[in-house]
Amino acid sequence: MPRGRPKEFVREEALAAALGTFWEHGYAATGLADLTESMGIGRQSLYDTFGDKRALFMEALAAYCDRQAEMVGEMLSGDDPPGQRLARFLDSWVELLSSELVHGCMVVNSIGDFAASDDVEMLDAVKGHIARIEGLFARVIQQAIDSGEIDVGLSAREVTRTVMAAADGIVTRARIEDVRPKARDVSRSLKRLLGL
Amino acid sequence: MPRGRPKEFVREEALAAALGTFWEHGYAATGLADLTESMGIGRQSLYDTFGDKRALFMEALAAYCDRQAEMVGEMLSGDDPPGQRLARFLDSWVELLSSELVHGCMVVNSIGDFAASDDVEMLDAVKGHIARIEGLFARVIQQAIDSGEIDVGLSAREVTRTVMAAADGIVTRARIEDVRPKARDVSRSLKRLLGL
DNA sequence: ACATTTTTGGATCGCACAATCCAGAACAGG
C-alpha cells in the first residue's frame, strides 16, 4: 500500500461516471462542475488522476468503445449460424435503445462534437473506434455470405455499410426522441433485405 | 425607397452566407467573428437585421430546410412512375454528397448541437424540419407501393424509416470522411431491398 | 441645409469556462 492518505474513490468507477455524463451531454456541453458532481470527486483529484478534461474524455471514449465492442461481440456470438446471429442482433438491439442507447451512441455523438475542430488526434480516435465496431459486423456478415445464408447479390461490404448507416441514423435520432418504433421497422426491413 | 442611408447588403445573401458558416461549423463552434466575416457585414448590422445569434441560426435553418425540401421535391418529381423516381434519387443523391452535403445535413447536425440543451423551441423546429423532409419520401414511397412497383411485404412506413435512417447515417459520417463510396453501396442495397 | 438611417470600429460589460494556486484538514505508514 502506498504511503499517504488513500484515495477515496475507485478510478474505474469515477471514469465510468464521467463516461455517462459525457455520453449524455457531449464534450463541450459538459462542464467541470458536472464532472466533479457525477464522479463524486473534487477538481484537484480530477486533474491529479486524469490530467485534464480532454484527456478524461479520450479515456472515457476508449472505455465506451471497449464496452460497446464487448457487448456487440457477445450479441453476435453463439453456436447458431452467422446469419441467424445477425438476425438475432437486429431483433434484440431495439432493447439497447431503451436502456443503453437512450442518449445515442457516444462514438457517433463525438463525430459532431469534433468534426469542426482541428483536433486530429481526437478525430483519429473516433474513426478508429468506428472502424472497430464496424469490423465486428463485417466479420459476421462475411461469414453469413460465405455460408450461403445471405445470398441477395450484395457484397459483404455493401451489406455492412447499409446496416451501419441505418444504425448510425437511428442512434442519431435517439438523442431527441423515442426511436424504438423506428428501430423495429428498420430491423424488419433489413432482415427482409437480407432474406433472414 | 426608405429615408436614410441604404443598406449595403442584401438580406437574403447575408442570410445565405450565415447559413453556410453555421452548416459547416455548427451552432456553438461558429463565433460572431466568423459570421460577420462570411456575411461581409458588421456586428451592428447583424444585430439590427437579424436580432441575435440564435435568431439568425433559426432563420438560416428554416431557409436550409426550404431549400432542401425544394431540391428533394424536384429530384422525386417527374412523369415516370414513383418507384423509378425513387430509384433515380438513390442513384443521384451521391452527387449531393460531393457538393451540397460535404459537411453533412444541417438539420441532422443540429440534432447534436441542441440535443443536450433545454431549448425546446429550437428542438421543435429541428423535429419539424425532419418531419417535413421525411414526408416527401413517405409520399413517393406510398405511391410506389400503391402502384405495385414496390411489393416486398413492407409497409410504406417501414420503408420510409429505413431509407431515412440510412440517409441520416451517411450524412452524419460525411462530416469526417468522404462517404461517396459508402453511399453508393447503401443506395445499391436499398434498391435491391425495394426491388427497383 | 436638415433629418434620418446605416456603416464602421473601438470600448466595454457580463458571463461562463477550464485551469491553477493555495492553505488547512484528514488519513495512512514508518
Add this chain to the structure above:
DNA sequence: CCTGTTCTGGATTGTGCGATCCAAAAATGT
C-alpha cells in the same frame, strides 16, 4: 511524532464569448 499523500473548498487567473453602448462618418430623401 513525523512524513507523505490525498481531500476539501475557496480564491484567482486567463480566455473567449455574446451582447451592448457609443461616437463619428457616410449616404440618402425632404
